[in-house]
Each structure stands twice: as structure tokens, then as C-alpha cells.
Amino acid sequence: MQRVLADRPRVITASVGHAWDLPENTFGAAYAKFMGKRNFSPDDRPPVRFMDTEELTYVATRAREIHDFWHVLFKLPTNVLGESALKIVEFQQTYLPMCFLSVIGGTIRLNPFKRDVLLRDYMPWALKAGRASSDLMCIYYEEHFHEDLADVRNKWGIIPAPATDGGTKLK
16 A cells, blocks of 8 residues: 555546456456446546645545556446445445445345346445455556456455346346
């Protein structure tokens, strides 16, 4: 984390745009495909506000910016079920109350079937995955874009999410 705090890399198009040119099996290419499929741009995030120091502002900004990397690494969609599952991983990693509150809010929005899937399948997985992983806030992700995605997951102890929700494919 010291290098990340010292260098303060940003996940913006200028610094991650090269991911589109990387081989298909790489972490960077998987990130580019994830962002492109959803028509997301790393430049579209609103700025972090209401922080006491410049360092806290950067840490909060970095947490927002690496969220999409976590979607790629854990193989989670950007629907309410996927976001709720990822927030459980984030809570396990950071113990930030906002993550826990997001899970509660997301759970309320789910229909009973998907709520059951979240609580029965994804919550135990997410708690285990969050514990098993390296300290994901401390990784200089941009330096690993050229590496094989499976190798990156293995190196950081990433356990990808279950592929289905009660027998139906996640979207």
C-alpha cells in the first residue's frame, strides 16, 4: 500500500486505455472487455467528497476505481445480485460499514428467489473469498494488466463466484 499511496495511480482512460491492446487471456484484456461490454468508462466516476484529508480522499477514490477490477477478478455481474455479493467481499476485506449497509439495501431490492440465492449461495462464498484473498486494497493492479488472468487470481487467492444462481445463468 505504501507504493500505491506514494505514487497515487489513478484508474482513468489515460492510464488503463492500453488494456484494450493486451492479449485476450490477460487481466488487462478482461478488464477492458468488462468495461466495454457495459459501456463503462473509468473517467465517468464522480469525485469523492467530504473527506478530511487529501490522503483519505485518495484512498476513497482508489477504492471506487478498483471496484471494477474486483468485478473482473471475482467474475461478478453488475446487477443487484452481483453488486451485493461483491459488497460482501468488500466488507470482508475492509470492514467499512457502508459496504454492509449496501448489502442490506441490495437485499431488500431482490425478489425472494434471488434474495435466497444471495443468502444461501453468495454470502458464504463472499465471506470465504474475502478472507482467502490478499489485501486487495494494497495491490498496484495496473502493473499486472499484462499477466494471465488465472495466474493473477491464483497469486492473490481470488476465489471466483459461483457461475449460476439456482440453476439459471447470471446475466
